[in-house]
Every structure is written in structure tokens, then in C-alpha cells.
Amino acid sequence: MRHEPTAASLSRPGGQPVGAPSAANPAANRDVTTALPEAPLPAVQAALAPKTETRAPNRLRPLLRWESALVVALAATVLVGAATSRQFLTSANVFSNVCLLYGELAIMTLPMTLVILAGEIDLSIASTLALSSSLVGYLWQQGWPMPGVIAFVLVTGALLGWVNGALVTRLGLPSLAVTIGTMTLYAGIAEIVLGPAIITNFPSSYTTIGVNPLPGTGQLLSFSAAVFIVLAVLFGVLLHATPFGRSVVAIGFNKEAALFAGIRVKRVKTLLFMLSGLTGALAGILYTFRLSTAESDNGIDLILPVVAVVLLGGVSIFGGKGSLAGVVLAVLVYTSLQSALLLTNFNANGLEIVTGGLLLLSVLVPNAGQLASRARSLAGRRRLGVAAHAQLKDGTP
Amino acid sequence: MPADQGTPTHDGTSAPLLVVEHVTKSFGAVKALEDASLEIYPGEVHALVGENGAGKSTLVKILAGVHPPDRGVLRLDGQELALPSPLAAQDAGIAVIYQEPTLFPDLSVAENIFIGRQPLRRGRRIDTRAMHRRVVELLAPLGVDLDPQRIARGLSIADQQVVEIAKALSLDARVIVMDEPTAALSAYEVQRLFGVIESLRSSGVAVLFISHRLEEVFATCQRVTVMRDGRRVLSRPVAGLSADELVRAMVGREVVERGAADQAQGGRLVLEVDNLTREGVFVGVSFRVRSGEIVALAGLVGAGRSEVARAVFGVDRYDAGRVLVEGRPLKKASPAAAMAAGIGFVPEDRRLQGLVMELSIASNIALSSLGQVARFGVVRRGAEQRFASDWATRLRLRYGRFSDPVSTLSGGNQQKTVLAKWLSRHPRLLIVDEPTRGIDVGTKSEVHRLLVELARSGVAVLMISSELPEVLQVADRVLVMREGRLVAELGRHEASEEAIMAAATGQVEVLAR
Numbered sequence: 001m002r003h004e005p006t007a008a009s010l011s012r013p014g015g016q017p018v019g020a021p022s023a024a025n026p027a028a029n030r031d032v033t034t035a036l037p038e039a040p041l042p043a044v045q046a047a048l049a050p051k052t053e054t055r056a057p058n059r060l061r062p063l064l065r066w067e068s069a070l071v072v073a074l075a076a077t078v079l080v081g082a083a084t085s086r087q088f089l090t091s092a093n094v095f096s097n098v099c100l101l102y103g104e105l106a107i108m109t110l111p112m113t114l115v116i117l118a119g120e121i122d123l124s125i126a127s128t129l130a131l132s133s134s135l136v137g138y139l140w141q142q143g144w145p146m147p148g149v150i151a152f153v154l155v156t157g158a159l160l161g162w163v164n165g166a167l168v169t170r171l172g173l174p175s176l177a178v179t180i181g182t183m184t185l186y187a188g189i190a191e192i193v194l195g196p197a198i199i200t201n202f203p204s205s206y207t208t209i210g211v212n213p214l215p216g217t218g219q220l221l222s223f224s225a226a227v228f229i230v231l232a233v234l235f236g237v238l239l240h241a242t243p244f245g246r247s248v249v250a251i252g253f254n255k256e257a258a259l260f261a262g263i264r265v266k267r268v269k270t271l272l273f274m275l276s277g278l279t280g281a282l283a284g285i286l287y288t289f290r291l292s293t294a295e296s297d298n299g300i301d302l303i304l305p306v307v308a309v310v311l312l313g314g315v316s317i318f319g320g321k322g323s324l325a326g327v328v329l330a331v332l333v334y335t336s337l338q339s340a341l342l343l344t345n346f347n348a349n350g351l352e353i354v355t356g357g358l359l360l361l362s363v364l365v366p367n368a369g370q371l372a373s374r375a376r377s378l379a380g381r382r383r384l385g386v387a388a389h390a391q392l393k394d395g396t397p
Numbered sequence: 398m399p400a401d402q403g404t405p406t407h408d409g410t411s412a413p414l415l416v417v418e419h420v421t422k423s424f425g426a427v428k429a430l431e432d433a434s435l436e437i438y439p440g441e442v443h444a445l446v447g448e449n450g451a452g453k454s455t456l457v458k459i460l461a462g463v464h465p466p467d468r469g470v471l472r473l474d475g476q477e478l479a480l481p482s483p484l485a486a487q488d489a490g491i492a493v494i495y496q497e498p499t500l501f502p503d504l505s506v507a508e509n510i511f512i513g514r515q516p517l518r519r520g521r522r523i524d525t526r527a528m529h530r531r532v533v534e535l536l537a538p539l540g541v542d543l544d545p546q547r548i549a550r551g552l553s554i555a556d557q558q559v560v561e562i563a564k565a566l567s568l569d570a571r572v573i574v575m576d577e578p579t580a581a582l583s584a585y586e587v588q589r590l591f592g593v594i595e596s597l598r599s600s601g602v603a604v605l606f607i608s609h610r611l612e613e614v615f616a617t618c619q620r621v622t623v624m625r626d627g628r629r630v631l632s633r634p635v636a637g638l639s640a641d642e643l644v645r646a647m648v649g650r651e652v653v654e655r656g657a658a659d660q661a662q663g664g665r666l667v668l669e670v671d672n673l674t675r676e677g678v679f680v681g682v683s684f685r686v687r688s689g690e691i692v693a694l695a696g697l698v699g700a701g702r703s704e705v706a707r708a709v710f711g712v713d714r715y716d717a718g719r720v721l722v723e724g725r726p727l728k729k730a731s732p733a734a735a736m737a738a739g740i741g742f743v744p745e746d747r748r749l750q751g752l753v754m755e756l757s758i759a760s761n762i763a764l765s766s767l768g769q770v771a772r773f774g775v776v777r778r779g780a781e782q783r784f785a786s787d788w789a790t791r792l793r794l795r796y797g798r799f800s801d802p803v804s805t806l807s808g809g810n811q812q813k814t815v816l817a818k819w820l821s822r823h824p825r826l827l828i829v830d831e832p833t834r835g836i837d838v839g840t841k842s843e844v845h846r847l848l849v850e851l852a853r854s855g856v857a858v859l860m861i862s863s864e865l866p867e868v869l870q871v872a873d874r875v876l877v878m879r880e881g882r883l884v885a886e887l888g889r890h891e892a893s894e895e896a897i898m899a900a901a902t903g904q905v906e907v908l909a910r
Contacts, residue, residue: 237775241775241776242771242774242775242776243767243768243771243774243776245776246760246764246767246776247767249756250753250756250760250764253753253754253755253756254749254752254753254754254755256749256750257749257750257751257752257753258753258764259712259732260710260712260732260742260744260750260751261732261753261764261765261818262732262733262735262736262765263733263764264733320755321755
């Protein structure tokens, strides 16, 4: 069932199973913190980010450009994939190497998108998945009925998210630090709940949804992929068409202005973390049924690919800027690329480089224009900034 | 006329040590200093006073080497002096002590004083003992007892200033500029600082002392220079000068004609602020605002006016007291509750607090009314634009497209956008904090007219403004704050620039009620 952990898998940011779909790689990269991208603290980023440009470009245009770049990247990946392997465009590959493998990852990018747009981050979502998986196994073993297990785990997931939200909003701690803490904490609780046990005796009525294609989708979509599609639509509407989503964006761009506009900043953020926990729990349940296995470290190494894909989707790590469509496209680019590489028996080290390169690109490219213009106007800005400061002190307009 | 009466009237026994000659400095379109001059003699404490925005801080920054002047020269001992950098100012013997010094918190007092210039002994090791001895020698004449080995963290601001002064002396500073050093000190600490200043003076150092408190000017300074609108309007020995003359020189301008004298007849009570206290910021603030009335909160920058407004609106917490809107107590620390009670708040800094610069004009206007532009929980873009266009038209907002980011607008139009955001909620009470800061004259008078019209239509308006002409022109009643307290309440007929400045600087206390 299980691969022996290799040296490569220990530091691979994705930590995705490379081999057969059912082969989880639980030993990969337990110490997730060491592989964190070199991102400065959100507060520092906020200070660095030019929040008050006098002439900001039309926000939609660069966004559209980024999304069209993703479409091009997707097309290129598909073409190359199809050219290098005859299996690539088969429904078997799409089903087992894309949908099945990456369903939970994809689902977790959705709440992560909203959390990052609000200027925060939730690094504990994969640990929430692991803890949820352990709880499913433990409670099932204790003889709970499965619907009860599912309900309990979902509620617990929302609660775990609430803990993150409370620590961030009530104590004013940076979410990067808080969720690094809870990432380890929740993973630790998962180990306490289940210990070294591996629970596999789940009823087949549940585990079949994990391995069989959803009926009526032409053998293409897994249950988790269908859940992703439905959730993507829901999250898209939530983000782009509701007052809540508007609040999230406003908070991400300018927390203080949002507060002065009467937006309940703390409540919105707490809800986002709860949504993240709830979705993480859902992913945990799906993960457990897919592998028919509850284990304390299930999916724990998904956290970095989740963040990487969200950033690849054009979501600004500084908050505010980004769209759900971009993230959905990034999910498609990432998963098709991974499956193409998988089929060509790409060297594991090389796979790692591709993932890392994508992450870097996704941070560099959207900010390239900004970085260049920042360098250009640095001198001018500095003068202006000092002037503005002097005026503030002076009280003159 | 505020012509330059700045002929130095020093006793003439010595030549001036530092001379600022006809210095002009602009920041963009704003002239911070215009042909400003100043002479400081050795062994004198020279006061520099003026209203907010008179140009004092800019002058300090020029002396500190932070800003180069656009025109004009500085002379030290008659020699022309260029100060391209803070280091150059330090080398020239000019030291600036800021209101809140920035020491290295984890280093000792001695290390802070000698940072980067520690006395060395053989092998380039720091000679700690010599360093400590020097600190004791520096502090002794100042009459201050401070352990050189003490870590700077936790030192009072007064002690931190002393450390900075000792550092200045260790650098052989001949001119020490103190930018509002007493603002954060207790009465006892102020007295001690005066002692330090006196010992500096008697040792021949020239001190430029900036303060908002006129009583301190009379207590410690030999001469005073008054600045207004970037120019010097007066330079005279303090002896023989009255507080009245000083205030008049600071205020200076012709009293502005008041608007139509439609004195608001007490409408219904909208806002009651009762003994509001936020520790260390403001204490026991009580006032009322009635519908149809414009009440101004005047005072110097830092007097706690904005902080009171923020506490009322719920952006900040408060420790004691209460706020009632139309007789009902308002929930603490909840802007949403304040909005539900009918309060609107145009904050001080429209770029950081009033607007989300990256969002569109329409989104910004609708941001506080999202419930109104959504149906079945979905925001409709069309509804949002229709919603925004109503007030945009009424306020004559000039824009390209509603979907443009609000950052593309001019300052005046940005301010109109903030106003539109709140007016579209039909507030009972509108709080405006510096409503015309940094906007052009035309828009300014539009905003004034708007505030008067709003009041006429029954809205209660609480306006915070540092511009006295604006206060006098628009307000029915003026509340003056000083150092976190409400110190005066002036009716329309009692209010004058002199009366407000006198209360704001602590010359008179006309206690409300």
C-alpha cells in the first residue's frame, strides 16, 4: 500500500503521491515549517505594499491578463501532456490521476483564497484535514453511526477554525504565527486521537464514493471533484457577488478603511477561519473515504501546494487582489501539470523543482510590474513620503 | 499687518550663533516655509511658536538636515552652512531632541549616548569604564542622576530626552533644538527639564525651544519667534510681551466673515457624550449635540479631538463614561452599532481610513450600505452604480467612470466620495474630522456649504477642524480641547480665533457649564 519515504519526498513541497492513486505518502515532509516559502510577515508586507498609489491602474486589466496567462499555461500543459503520453487525455487519467488525487487539495484552495484575500493565511487547514480524518476513524471505531460521525467532524472543523479566528482577531496576533502554531497543534491532537492506529473498516457504501467515478459524468469526475465544482461556484458567488465577499476584499485592501466603513472586520475574519476549518474537515472526510484509511497524518503535507496554487491563481499575498476564477484555473494548471509529469515518469526531484518554480513564478510575475514601478518611483516616492510625513507633523494640508 | 517685524532686538553683546535667512521650502504645491528667518544667540533659550501648520516642524527638519531648503541660507558663526544630511547637522553642532526620542531599548544609557563612538582601549575593545565615567561627567552639570549602566528600555520619556541631551553634549552641540519636548511630560518633569535647559544656557549653548504652551515660553525663554503660514511674524524678547500679544501674533489673520447667521435653535438632542474617558488620551469629556446644530471640536493637534470622535463612533474603545444617541445608550466599540444608530463618520485620513483606494468609486460609496444594494444576498453592480450616482450627482463629483478606482480622483473629489458614502445613509449625526484638509479652495467652500445645508435639514454635525477660520465660519458652537480635556465651550458670539487659541494653549480656562 505504502511507499517507503525517500529522501526526495521528505522535502518535496507538494508531497503528493507520485505513484498509484491509492498510494499515500504519509511520511513525506512532516516538518512542514522548514519548507515554508520565504514570505515576510503579513504586517511587513502590508508596510511594503504600496497601498496608496495615486494612480492605480485599472484593477481588472492586469487580473484578466493573469487569468489569460493561466489559460495559455493550461493549454500548453495539456498539449505537452498529450504529446508526451497517449494516456494523458484518457478519461482514466483524468479520473484517477487528476480528480481523485487532487480533489481534496482543490477543495482546500477555495477557503484559502478568501482567507488570503482578506490579508490573512490559514496554514492549519491540512492539519485540520488530518485531525478530521483521525476523528472519523476513531468515532467509527467507537461505534458511532456514520452520519453522526460526519456531522460531528464538520462541527469540530468549524470550531478549530474558530480557534484560529479568535486568536487572530481577539488577541491581534498575526495569522501566519497563529496558524503555524495550530498547524502543529492540530496535527499533534490527531496523533493523540488515533495514535499509530490505522482504521480501514469503513462501510463500502461510503468508501466507494471515494474510488468510483460519479455516475453520469462519463467516468471522468470523482465525487471530490464534483464537490469542488459545486463549492467553487458557491465560493465564487460568495466572494464576487455578496456583501460578505465585498467586505473580504475591502479588508484585504485596507483593513482600517473597512473598519471605518462599519464592516465588522473581526467577525468577517473569524467567519473566514471557520469556513476554512469547516472545508478542511470536509476534505478530511473525503480523503478518509477515498483511501478507506483513517490515519493521523493523512494529507498533512497538502498545505504548501494549497497555498502555492492559490498564489499561482493570481491572489495577492498582500490581500485584496485576486479572483476565484484565477484560482480554479490554477488548480487545473497545477493538477494537469502534475499528472503529465507523473505519466512521463518524471524524476521525483524534477517534480519538486517544477512545483517550487511554479510557486516562485506565481509570486514574482503578478508583482513584476509593481516591483519595477516601485524601483522606478522609489526616489520620487521617498521624497513625497517625507513630505507627507512633514505635513502630517505640521498639520498642514 | 503681519509684516516682518523680525528685526532682532537682542542686547547686541554677541553675534548670532545660528541664522536662518529667507528660507523657503515647498512640498508639492504646499508652501511650508516662505521666506522664513530666525536668529539664535549663544546662551539664549529661544522660543518658536505658531499654530498647527505654521511651519515650525519644517524649520526643525531643515535644521536637522532632513530637508534641504529650496531657497535661502543657513549661517553658523557667520559662515554659510549646508546641511545635506542629519550627519552634517550633527557635525555642525546642531542637535535635535524630538518629542519622543528613539533610543535603542536594549542598550544601556551609556551605550546609547556613545553609540558608534565608544571610547576604545587597546585592541579596539570598548572601554566601558571610561564610557561610564564620561556619562557621569556629562550628566552631572545637568543636575540629573541617571545610572549609565541602566538599560534604556523602561526609561521615562523625560529621562530619554536627558539621554539625548547628554548625547548632544558629548558631540559638542552648540545649538540644541527641542521639538515640543514638554508635550508628554508631567509637571514635575517639565520643571526638571527647565533646570536642564537653564544649565545648558548658562554654559553657552543656544536652545531653540518649540512649545504650544505659552506659559512655558514665558517661564524659560529669553526671546520668542512667532511663525504663521510659513513666515516669521514676530521676533522679540519675551520680557515686555504679553500673552495676549503673542496669541494675536499667532492667529493673525483677519477674522473671517461668518456665514448666514441662522443660529440653530436647540433642536432635539441627538448626541450626548457623558464623562467619556480613555486612559492617557482624554478624560471626562462631556458634551451634547442637537439636531440642526454644527458643533466644532477645536484644539491643537494631539489634544485628543479625533480620539474622542473615534471613541464615539466605536472605532476605539473607551474606559469610562457613556455615549447616548437620541437618549439611547450606544454600544461601545462597535462602528456597526453606531451606524445603526444613525451616526456617520468622515475620518481624518481619507486615504487610509476613509476609502479603499483600490476599489471603484461606486464600491466605495456603497461600502457602508452593502445591505441596500444587495438582493437575496447578492450585490448587483447596477444597483450599486445607481446607488452611488445619486449622491455623486448631488455633490457634483467629477469622475471618469464609476468603475474607476477611487485613487484616480483628485483629493477634493475623493473627499466628496467619502461624504457621499455617509450621506447616502441619511445619518442623524455626521462626524467630520478635518473635512477640508488638503483639498482645493473651491471644493472646500462646497463642503462648508454642504455642512450648513445638512444642519439646516436637521442633521446634527460634529466637526473637528484645526483651521480656525473654518471653525468660525461654520460652527454654531465651539468646544475647545486641550491635553485630553474639554477646557472651553464658546457660543457663536463668544468664539473668536483669539479666544479659541487662548483656551487651546491653556491661557484661559473657560470651563464648560
